[in-house]
Amino acid sequence: MSExxxxxxxxxxxxxxARAAVDNPALRRSFRAAMDFLIAKRSAQFDDPLExxxxxxxxxxxxxxxxxxxxxxxxxxxxxxxxxGIQVHWAETPDEANAIILGICKAHSAKLMVKGKSMxxxxxxxxxxxxxxxxxxxxxxxxxxxxxxxGEKPSHIIMPAIHKTKEEIAHLFHDKVDGVAYTDxxxxxxxxxxxxxxxxxxxxxxxxxxxxxxxxxxxxxxxxENEGNGRLSTTAPPVHIAITGxxxxxEKLAHVPPLLSLLTRSATGQNISTYFNxxxxxxxxxxxxxxxxxxxxxxxxxxxxxYADEQLRTTLQCIRCxxxxxxxxxxxxxxxxxYGTTYPGPIGKIVSPHLLGLEATATLTTASSLCGAxxxxxxxxxxxxxxxxRLRSEAFSAPHDDPRLRGQGAARSxxxxxxxxxxxxxxxxxxxxxxxSWLASRFNCLTPSRQGPWTAVRTPLKPxxxxxxxxxxxxx
Amino acid sequence: MxxxxxxxxxxxxxxxxxxxxxxxxxPGAGLDAITLLEREGIRVHFPVAQTCCGQPAYTSGFxxxxxxxxxxxxxxxxxxxxxxxxxxxxxxxxxxxxxRLFADDPQRRxxxxxxxxxxxxxxxxxxxxxxxxxxxxxxxxxxxLHTSCSARREMGVHLSSRQxxxxxxxxxxxxxxxxxxxxxxxxxxxxxxxxxxxxxxxxKLESLKATGAERVLSADCGCLMNILGHAAWKDAQDGQxxxxxxxxxxxxxxxxxxxxxxxx
Amino acid sequence: xxxxxRQRIFAKLRSAPVLPKAAPDVAAWYAAHxxxxxxxxxxxxxxxxxxxxxxxxxxxxxxxxxxxxxxxLAARQIGRLLLAPGTPHGARARSALTAExxxxxxxxxxxERWKAEMFHDIPASLTxxxxxxxxxxxxxxxPDAHxxxxxxxxxxxxxxxxxxxxxYNTFHEVVEQEAWVAGxxxxxxxxxxxxxxxxxxxxxxxxxxxxxxxxxxxxGDEA
Numbered sequence: 001m002s003e004x005x006x007x008x009x010x011x012x013x014x015x016x017x018a019r020a021a022v023d024n025p026a027l028r029r030s031f032r033a034a035m036d037f038l039i040a041k042r043s044a045q046f047d048d049p050l051e052x053x054x055x056x057x058x059x060x061x062x063x064x065x066x067x068x069x070x071x072x073x074x075x076x077x078x079x080x081x082x083x084x085g086i087q088v089h090w091a092e093t094p095d096e097a098n099a100i101i102l103g104i105c106k107a108h109s110a111k112l113m114v115k116g117k118s119m120x121x122x123x124x125x126x127x128x129x130x131x132x133x134x135x136x137x138x139x140x141x142x143x144x145x146x147x148x149x150x151g152e153k154p155s156h157i158i159m160p161a162i163h164k165t166k167e168e169i170a171h172l173f174h175d176k177v178d179g180v181a182y183t184d185x186x187x188x189x190x191x192x193x194x195x196x197x198x199x200x201x202x203x204x205x206x207x208x209x210x211x212x213x214x215x216x217x218x219x220x221x222x223x224x225e226n227e228g229n230g231r232l233s234t235t236a237p238p239v240h241i242a243i244t245g246x247x248x249x250x251e252k253l254a255h256v257p258p259l260l261s262l263l264t265r266s267a268t269g270q271n272i273s274t275y276f277n278x279x280x281x282x283x284x285x286x287x288x289x290x291x292x293x294x295x296x297x298x299x300x301x302x303x304x305x306x307y308a309d310e311q312l313r314t315t316l317q318c319i320r321c322x323x324x325x326x327x328x329x330x331x332x333x334x335x336x337x338x339y340g341t342t343y344p345g346p347i348g349k350i351v352s353p354h355l356l357g358l359e360a361t362a363t364l365t366t367a368s369s370l371c372g373a374x375x376x377x378x379x380x381x382x383x384x385x386x387x388x389x390r391l392r393s394e395a396f397s398a399p400h401d402d403p404r405l406r407g408q409g410a411a412r413s414x415x416x417x418x419x420x421x422x423x424x425x426x427x428x429x430x431x432x433x434x435x436x437s438w439l440a441s442r443f444n445c446l447t448p449s450r451q452g453p454w455t456a457v458r459t460p461l462k463p464x465x466x467x468x469x470x471x472x473x474x475x476x
Numbered sequence: 477m478x479x480x481x482x483x484x485x486x487x488x489x490x491x492x493x494x495x496x497x498x499x500x501x502x503p504g505a506g507l508d509a510i511t512l513l514e515r516e517g518i519r520v521h522f523p524v525a526q527t528c529c530g531q532p533a534y535t536s537g538f539x540x541x542x543x544x545x546x547x548x549x550x551x552x553x554x555x556x557x558x559x560x561x562x563x564x565x566x567x568x569x570x571x572x573x574x575x576r577l578f579a580d581d582p583q584r585r586x587x588x589x590x591x592x593x594x595x596x597x598x599x600x601x602x603x604x605x606x607x608x609x610x611x612x613x614x615x616x617x618x619x620x621l622h623t624s625c626s627a628r629r630e631m632g633v634h635l636s637s638r639q640x641x642x643x644x645x646x647x648x649x650x651x652x653x654x655x656x657x658x659x660x661x662x663x664x665x666x667x668x669x670x671x672x673x674x675x676x677x678x679x680k681l682e683s684l685k686a687t688g689a690e691r692v693l694s695a696d697c698g699c700l701m702n703i704l705g706h707a708a709w710k711d712a713q714d715g716q717x718x719x720x721x722x723x724x725x726x727x728x729x730x731x732x733x734x735x736x737x738x739x740x
Numbered sequence: 741x742x743x744x745x746r747q748r749i750f751a752k753l754r755s756a757p758v759l760p761k762a763a764p765d766v767a768a769w770y771a772a773h774x775x776x777x778x779x780x781x782x783x784x785x786x787x788x789x790x791x792x793x794x795x796x797x798x799x800x801x802x803x804x805x806x807x808x809x810x811x812x813l814a815a816r817q818i819g820r821l822l823l824a825p826g827t828p829h830g831a832r833a834r835s836a837l838t839a840e841x842x843x844x845x846x847x848x849x850x851x852e853r854w855k856a857e858m859f860h861d862i863p864a865s866l867t868x869x870x871x872x873x874x875x876x877x878x879x880x881x882x883p884d885a886h887x888x889x890x891x892x893x894x895x896x897x898x899x900x901x902x903x904x905x906x907x908y909n910t911f912h913e914v915v916e917q918e919a920w921v922a923g924x925x926x927x928x929x930x931x932x933x934x935x936x937x938x939x940x941x942x943x944x945x946x947x948x949x950x951x952x953x954x955x956x957x958x959x960g961d962e963a
Binding site: 030033034037038051054055058061062064065067068069070071074084090091092096140141142143146159160161162164165166169186187189190191193194197198201202217218220226227228229231232235236238246252253254255256257258260261268271272273274275276277278279280281282283284286287288289290298300304307308309310313 | 745746748749750752753754755756757758759760761762763764766767769770772773789793847849850851852855856859875876877878884885888889890893894910911912915916920921924925926927928929930931932933934935936937938939940941942943945947948949950951
């Protein structure tokens with residue numbers, strides 16, 4: 001694998017990366033086409049608006065109910081998993097999570113880890129930690145495999161390599177995979193990936209996966225996938241390590257079918273994924289395959305911060321379908337990498353402040369026109385625009401001695417506060433508004449022709465010579 | 477959500493909240509909306525002390541400043557008359573966000589909640605309260621309609637503009653690709669992330685122009701400011717001396733098309 | 741360190757001011773939005789959906805399915821089929837296929853002893869499905885000692901025998917009627933087509949990591 005893999009830097013440089021992305025026509029075309037495709041697929045799945053609306057409400061209720069008793073459910077989950085022979089580990093930070101995983105690897109003298117798709121493993125930068133410990137961590141989801149070969153990171157949580165054209169992937173395989181002739185036939189490219197990765201599944205010491213839903217009442221880890229690499233990762237190697245955020249637990253098995261339906265239909269417009277893999281234990285006596293050990297690492301990494309606030313807690317309802325990014329006009333234009341965070345798009349903008357602090361992520365919260373498309377399609381009704389506004393206000397608020405949010409007040413500036421103070425003073429006073437708006441109209445010939453970023457692609461804003469109130473006075 | 481049809485219960489009086497954008501930048505649109513309402517036999521009251529709904533500060537992360545401005549507007553509409561707003565965005569602010577803005581202020585919250593119930597977006601009011609149908613007098617023309625994100629997703633009134641135009645005999649409404657996508661305005665978003673906003677408005681203009689429509693209509697002047705501002709800039713870049721895609725508020729279009737001997 | 745991470749996480753969660761929310765009524769949603777269909781309708785719906793997902797479905801009878809199985813293998817010139825002779829269907833398939841000259845390896849030993857052979861030399865497998873789901877065209881498998889997990893995953897061709905009488909309307913109905921809460925196997929699987937991916941330029945390709953072909957022998961009263 002490449003030693004020089006992409007490093008994410010949220011905040012700093014966001015505008016420069018966004019500018020580079022909007023100025024890249026090939027990238028724009030790739031994302032526009034892919035997002036249009038996913039939007040159309042989702043839309044075809046939800047042809048009955050009443051069914052969609054009631055199912056979204058049910059999804060929201062399920063997630064809110066389970067978050068409402070999260071501590072209790074986590075205890076129940078731990079007890080049931082342990083009873084099923086699955087070992088449970090707790091990590092407050094990415095470093096702790098990596099240490100736990102590397103510890104398990106070392107106990108088995110592991111050399112090779114094959115990974116099913118796991119965004120939480122991206123969140124903790126597990127691949128870097130493995131490399132530093134001399135363990136080869138091999139991505140096996142086709143999209144993840146492609147971005148790993150390229151030394152990049154996923155640009156979409158469901159479709160990691162969506163930013164690449166098949167020609168780029170063809171060159172990549174030709175350059176990086178031994179003995180591969182150039183082909184841009186997608187079937188052939190996938191078969192190349194299959195051949196390479198099968199040999200890895202055959203010899204891997206550890207299989208790592210994420211978790212879509214963890215069921216407390218039965219102690220079951222549920223995984224959604226289409227390729228079969230998730231099943232291979234969790235079945236073929238002697239040890240399976242699953243990692244997930246603490247918010248993914250649901251109390252009842254009966255909660256799973258509606259969430260699964262919302263997830264696959266919202267994500268890729270499939271009525272169900274090819275595989276739904278429910279793991280309730282390691283290999284038992286008499287069974288002939290499956291891992292001898294199964295571990296679950298439960299990660300906090302800022303989730304408890306979101307949990308502490310009633311409004312921000314809705315962030316944790318997320319089931320990671322990616323529909324918000326598919327429908328986001330900003331994401332569609334800049335792609336996933338520009339965000340500089342593991343989770344891009346609208347969900348990334350509301351999750352990342354808890355993971356990384358507002359110092360690093362306040363800029364991201366401004367990268368939304370608040371058009372509401374994300375909230376409209378969210379299968380569990382997360383009010384994403386409201387959360388963005390809340391995070392903006394937290395970023396601008398006065399710093400607290402005991403901040404409820406990491407980086408609270410990080411974007412505060414005297415200038416911005418002053419501008420809005422003056423604005424409020426004018427607009428809350430009919431007299432001041434009357435004078436300033438009259439002056440602006442009366443002397444509209446003095447309106448500057450350059451108005452900062454506005455006039456980069458627009459004609460200047462010029463007040464009309466007479467305001468509506470003046471016209472009404474004349475009319476009367 | 478869109479107002480359920482209560483045509484027949486025509487109010488005699490309404491308040492008109494023009495919005496700061498209409499007052500200062502699109503006064504003609506405001507005047508036309510008022511004229512249209514008066515022609516329907518309604519007394520339109522325009523409290524001159526009105527300024528701005530407070531949304532710019534609110535969406536920018538300055539709720540305290542928004543609250544100060546909103547608190548002033550709350551005092552201006554004491555009678556139990558409908559409050560008609562020629563903008564889905566500002567109507568949405570008053571209807572949905574005022575009650576939350578004053579969540580911790582019991583007296584103002586009660587006022588905001590009461591006001592919320594009688595806030596109407598202009599086209600919704602025309603169609604679903606007045607049962608208005610435009611008697612089109614104009615020549616054949618093709619228009620394209622841009623609906624604001626707030627009208628569509630917050631107010632749920634995106635069908636009413638469409639309904640008004642569909643009922644006009646000389647008017648054909650062209651459909652643009654990515655119709656429901658944001659134009660890229662987003663208030664201060666256009667200043668804070670100008671590159672992304674520029675890419676969005678450029679795509680929007682391209683989609684609108686690709687329909688071949690003669691003009692673009694919208695019920696929100698914020699979007700129009702953005703789209704028409706970009707269209708004029710693009711025309712200047714391309715050396716066009718007249719607007720390749722003129723546009724206006726739907727109120728102005730409706731009024732003009734329903735006057736005797738109306739032109740386009 | 742680890743015990744304390746747990747304590748710290750729980751301390752933070754417990755200090756949050758959380759009001760309990762009403763339990764969701766999942767059953768009511770399904771009752772309102774998913775009608776219970778007649779057996780023939782369920783068969784048709786199951787078939788339509790799994791075929792849309794690129795699986796091949798053959799209607800067979802209890803008497804005829806071993807013959808159909810042999811034909812399928814012959815048409816693909818496959819001479820080896822992994823099956824479970826300890827199951828009634830496995831035993832029947834073996835006796836029918838050995839007569840046709842098809843080799844029938846079995847999953848006798850733990851995978852560690854023959855992983856490479858499984859990965860390289862087994863072109864096809866036969867397993868039964870426990871039941872199926874009409875709404876999504878889904879096969880439900882509970883791998884066990886006879887038909888372990890990898891049997892439905894590693895061979896490029898997976899053939900599944902399904903009793904048409906065991907098709908439920910929804911996944912929710914399966915979980916409820918089969919009382920899954922009372923006890924789940926180490927691995928329960930829903931399979932809704934052959935392995936696939938759209939990770940390269942949203943172009944669909946089959947046989948990503950699992951079976952390239954999924955064939956369902958749908959066993960009904962008549963065929």
